[in-house]
Amino acid sequence: MTELFSLSLLQVISDWQIGGASEVALRRGQALEQECANLPIEFKSVPSACFRRVVLKKGSIWNLLGEQALPEKISSWTFDLKVAKVFKDGVPLHGKGLQGIIFERPPQQDEIIVNLWALFRDASFQAAIEKHKSSIKRFAKGMGKYGDAQCEIVLKVETLTQEHIYSLGGHSSSAEDILKHATEDIYGRHATPAQKDFLRWAMEVGPDVTGPRWLTQEATRTVLNRVEPQIPPLRAKKAVGGSVKIEA
Structure with missing residues (x-):
């Protein structure tokens, strides 16, 4: 009989939670997708919309606001907004040329790789961890450290657009x-x-x-509405090789 929560599944989950640079994260995401493909539907469903905290550089901001889309991949989301707001120290440091954004997205069923929060709350999954944890490499840096603390949902999303922006991070x-x-x-x-x-x-x-603050949805929408009229002329300028700068 095939073990539902195998050592290989536990290992890729733990590896995923450790994180890593983009290429490493891509490989770990692909391995996670493969291992989770046949999990029961209760571990591939989400109770609500999901949130993701992202930090963008200036060029990426243009891709999102000017080109209308930001390339995405297999990534970690959470259904707890409070977790998203404090993830990796929350709003980025002031004066570093970085923009913090929280995205909100109700995922489609085929975008859900795994609901880690649901997995970690399952008694059989916890029993499998106890059975195999001595064999899980770097256990203390992965699932042994994070578990279900981040209410994590792993999604495979192709693009993020302006309409998915829930909040912008700023400094008073x-x-x-x-x-x-x-x-x-x-x-x-x-x-x-x-x-x-x-x-x-x-x-x-x-x-x-x-200090640093995440704007309310209303304030975020006000900022985006103020930016919107700048986009067409900047897009035309960029098309002929000019530099662009979005002013919020």
């Missing part, structure tokens, strides 16, 4: 800049020291509004 102005603008908005350009001190105190006791 400094606390002093925010205080300056707030003071001018409320009291004008001639605020007294006491008025400035009051607003500074209000900022200190209120919620922190500085």
